[in-house]
Amino acid sequence: MPTIVKCPSCQASVPWVAASEFRPFCSKRCQLIDLGQWANEENRVPAGKNNDAETSMQIDIEDIEALLSDHPDEFFK
Numbered sequence: 001m002p003t004i005v006k007c008p009s010c011q012a013s014v015p016w017v018a019a020s021e022f023r024p025f026c027s028k029r030c031q032l033i034d035l036g037q038w039a040n041e042e043n044r045v046p047a048g049k050n051n052d053a054e055t056s057m058q059i060d061i062e063d064i065e066a067l068l069s070d071h072p073d074e075f076f077k
Helices: 028-039 061-069
Strands: 004-006 013-015
Touching: none
Parallel strands: none
Antiparallel strands: 004 013
């Protein structure tokens, strides 16, 4: 007996089998609705206090140079 999941968009029951082309969605329509919500930033993954990953990295130029010097010249070609 296949596992049954709820469509994230319309909550319809969807069997989790290879024949369910759009799983976990019930249809292409529901899949596109969900994609549109992500594109419009209506959906998001919680990230805690600091949402900007670039500002959380504390790497200085010496660290970068040390990492680059560990690789042979052929690595960069």
